[in-house]
Amino acid sequence: MLFRQLMKCLKQTSFSLSDYNTKRNFFRAVQLQANIPGTFVGSLKSIVGDANVSTADAVRDQHGHDESHHEVHKPDVVVFAESLEHVCKVAKLCNDNKVPLIPFGSGTGLEGGVNALQGGVSLNMSKMNQVVKVNAEDFDCTVQPGVMRIALNAYLRDTGLWFPIDPGADASICGMCATSASGTNAVRYGTMKENVLNLQVVLPDGRVIETAGKGKRSRKTSAGYNLTNLFVGSEGTLGIITEATIKLYGIPEKTIAAVCHFDSVQEAVDTVVQIMQSGISMAKLEFLDDKAIEAFNKYSKFNMKVAHSLFLEFHGPALGLEDQFNTVKELITSNNGSGLQIATDEDERKRLWKARHEMIWACTALLPGSKPYSTDVCVPISTLPKVIVQTKKWIEEANIIGPIVGHVGDGNFHVFFPMMRGDKETYEKVQDLHFKMGFLAMEMNGTCTGEHGIGMGKRKLLEKELGPTGIEVMKEVKKCFDPNGIMNPGKVFF
Numbered sequence: 001m002l003f004r005q006l007m008k009c010l011k012q013t014s015f016s017l018s019d020y021n022t023k024r025n026f027f028r029a030v031q032l033q034a035n036i037p038g039t040f041v042g043s044l045k046s047i048v049g050d051a052n053v054s055t056a057d058a059v060r061d062q063h064g065h066d067e068s069h070h071e072v073h074k075p076d077v078v079v080f081a082e083s084l085e086h087v088c089k090v091a092k093l094c095n096d097n098k099v100p101l102i103p104f105g106s107g108t109g110l111e112g113g114v115n116a117l118q119g120g121v122s123l124n125m126s127k128m129n130q131v132v133k134v135n136a137e138d139f140d141c142t143v144q145p146g147v148m149r150i151a152l153n154a155y156l157r158d159t160g161l162w163f164p165i166d167p168g169a170d171a172s173i174c175g176m177c178a179t180s181a182s183g184t185n186a187v188r189y190g191t192m193k194e195n196v197l198n199l200q201v202v203l204p205d206g207r208v209i210e211t212a213g214k215g216k217r218s219r220k221t222s223a224g225y226n227l228t229n230l231f232v233g234s235e236g237t238l239g240i241i242t243e244a245t246i247k248l249y250g251i252p253e254k255t256i257a258a259v260c261h262f263d264s265v266q267e268a269v270d271t272v273v274q275i276m277q278s279g280i281s282m283a284k285l286e287f288l289d290d291k292a293i294e295a296f297n298k299y300s301k302f303n304m305k306v307a308h309s310l311f312l313e314f315h316g317p318a319l320g321l322e323d324q325f326n327t328v329k330e331l332i333t334s335n336n337g338s339g340l341q342i343a344t345d346e347d348e349r350k351r352l353w354k355a356r357h358e359m360i361w362a363c364t365a366l367l368p369g370s371k372p373y374s375t376d377v378c379v380p381i382s383t384l385p386k387v388i389v390q391t392k393k394w395i396e397e398a399n400i401i402g403p404i405v406g407h408v409g410d411g412n413f414h415v416f417f418p419m420m421r422g423d424k425e426t427y428e429k430v431q432d433l434h435f436k437m438g439f440l441a442m443e444m445n446g447t448c449t450g451e452h453g454i455g456m457g458k459r460k461l462l463e464k465e466l467g468p469t470g471i472e473v474m475k476e477v478k479k480c481f482d483p484n485g486i487m488n489p490g491k492v493f494f
């Protein structure tokens with residue numbers, strides 16, 4: 001009887017058997033897919049309510065990928081959590097049934113972090129979207145996982161405070177914690193690693209912890225292991241972040257943005273090294289090579305000189321900002337920089353940085369219909385010129401489209417390869433270049449990933465970077481938090 005029932009509901013389900021190559025998965029899939037009362041899906045509905053559970057193909061597809069080129073892997077079911085209690089009970093149900101569970105923030109990741117490699121449950125956090133508390137006098141706030149970075153800054157506007165970490169996408173703050181995000185402002189304000197004071201996390205077995213201690217929001221702590229920074233960058237593989245307490249900053253009194261151009265990558269990046277060595281606290285220090293400027297002009301309707309360029313921004317009290325600017329101006333000139341233009345007008349600055357934030361789309365627009373294969377490395381600043389020059393040479397030799405854009409103030413830069421799905425030849429070339437960049441960065445005592453995490457795309461590089469013992473210890477840490485291996489399986493390591 002059971003087998004006939006299983007075969008019958010098998011026909012009703014919309015998954016391909018090839019997705020499930022083990023008996024365990026087969027039965028799980030059938031249970032998951034079928035709406036037989038009292039099954040797993042039925043249990044999910046009893047926790048979060050029917051309206052917050054979907055097995056619709058379109059919804060599963062939407063939750064089976066992020067903004068990257070990685071192939072889609074759909075979850076079996078999508079659950080929308082509305083409360084901490086929902087998250088705890090769904091986690092426990094998945095853990096008891098050994099069903100994969102993938103936290104979903106806003107899907108703007110670039111390493112396939114949300115793709116459901118083994119099916120299971122995608123837990124969409126967007127309905128938990130409250131700013132829990134703003135402590136303006138202490139420069140911090142606590143937010144739920146559905147709060148997005150742009151909405152948070154709109155919410156904060158009247159306080160004179162802002163949250164400066166600015167990945168180009170409008171991402172969820174907790175997704176930014178999970179991927180240890182950064183952006184153009186990191187050179188002055190740091191990355192998520194330096195800006196998270198506490199996290200409320202639901203562990204796979206349903207327990208709740210506050211990583212720095214209940215309600216803790218002190219700027220410093222040396223109370224035990226740094227569990228907060230263990231979850232920052234954990235990419236949904238250890239637990240579900242259900243609240244983040246983050247640092248806030250005063251909105252700068254004065255802001256100056258500037259752009260300049262160079263004939264060679266070497267001169268542009270030498271200027272960066274000298275600016276950083278001068279001790280001036282730049283707010284933004286971005287590099288765009290000539291190919292990136294071409295894409296920039298085309299996509300965002302600018303008509304900048306097509307040359308290797310630096311985009312800079314200064315934040316601070318009006319007094320003294322001009323001096324900082326003049327010092328940098330001398331360094332630019334001494335490295336044969338030209339065409340220095342400044343923008344103090346807010347709208348002009350906003351237009352410039354919006355265009356910079358959209359560079360990944362400007363690059364994919366060079367090949368209509370392509371998806372971004374984004375990679376990046378982060379190296380000690382003094383080695384940056386050598387790494388960028390070498391990377392550019394490899395791109396030219398491979399004869400592929402690969403504009404270079406980067407947060408060079410941090411020693412971090414990207415290559416954004418437009419990738420057509422199915423174009424095996426280009427994929428091989430890009431993959432080869434990606435690994436060469438990563439290995440070169442490691443040789444320079446740097447890392448294969450300054451941003452975006454490991455996800456699906458950089459697992460091999462991480463093995464090389466950490467070595468077998470490093471990977472083994474990471475797996476032991478994961479086993480301690482997630483002994484059944486349900487949290488986002490297949491990410492960070494194989």
Ligand SMILES: Cc1cc2c(cc1C)N(C[C@H](O)[C@H](O)[C@H](O)COP(=O)(O)OP(=O)(O)OC[C@H]1O[C@@H](n3cnc4c(N)ncnc43)[C@H](O)[C@@H]1O)c1[nH]c(=O)[nH]c(=O)c1N2
Nearest residue numbers: 105106107108109113167168172175176178181182236241
């Ligand atoms: C145009 C553009 C430009 C940029 C970027 C993207 C795009 C599209 N990014 C990448 C991306 O915005 C960044 O990785 C965000 O932190 C992803 O946040 P999401 O909420 O979208 O996470 P998303 O939903 O994509 O999930 C990402 C990972 O985090 C996990 N996760 C999400 N929410 C979680 C939670 N509540 N608890 C536990 N795990 C959770 C997921 O499981 C997954 O592994 C970026 N990045 C960057 O660092 N610097 C940059 O400059 C840019 N620029």
Ligand SMILES: CC(=O)C(=O)O
Nearest residue numbers: 168357359360374451
């Ligand atoms: C995509 C990304 O990380 C950037 O534009 O900097």
Ligand SMILES: [Mn+2]
Nearest residue numbers: 183407414451
């Ligand atoms: Mn970036």
